[in-house]
Amino acid sequence: MPVYDHLCKSCETVTESIQPINKKSIKCPHCGKRAVRIISCNGVYTGNDDATWLKSVRDVVEKNSGKPHAEEFLKNPTRTNLKNWMEKENLRNLEPGEGNRDPTPWKPDARFTDKLRQKHMERNAISIYR
Ligand SMILES: [Zn+2]
Numbered sequence: 001m002p003v004y005d006h007l008c009k010s011c012e013t014v015t016e017s018i019q020p021i022n023k024k025s026i027k028c029p030h031c032g033k034r035a036v037r038i039i040s041c042n043g044v045y046t047g048n049d050d051a052t053w054l055k056s057v058r059d060v061v062e063k064n065s066g067k068p069h070a071e072e073f074l075k076n077p078t079r080t081n082l083k084n085w086m087e088k089e090n091l092r093n094l095e096p097g098e099g100n101r102d103p104t105p106w107k108p109d110a111r112f113t114d115k116l117r118q119k120h121m122e123r124n125a126i127s128i129y130r
Contacts, residue, residue, distance in 0.1 A: 002053035006035035012116050021056045
């Protein structure tokens with residue numbers, strides 16, 4: 001089962017958890033409220049075209065955007081189409097340690113607060129050097 005990040009909108013904690021693809025939310029381990037699944041742009045493993053998580057990435061792709069690269073990935077969620085979609089959306093994976101050298105290597109979604117982004121970066125930095 002793939003590893004997902006879950007965001008609790010109540011306490012703004014991001015929790016990493018291994019969950020089935022169809023499980024869209026978990027109980028926040030910090031406050032007990034509902035934490036919804038979000039996608040992490042860090043360390044996305046793209047080594048396997050058949051990976052089940054590839055299909056789950058479709059959840060975060062803007063539907064009916066009319067963008068050919070989005071349509072193509074939604075229709076055919078392969079590693080190549082994911083890479084193409086990420087490039088066109090100006091998304092990329094961080095290099096190992098990059099988050100530590102540059103505190104703002106990627107622009108988070110506007111819905112993310114700076115505080116949340118900071119927590120997210122700190123957590124990822126910890127996982128890189130663990
Ligand atoms: Zn919480």
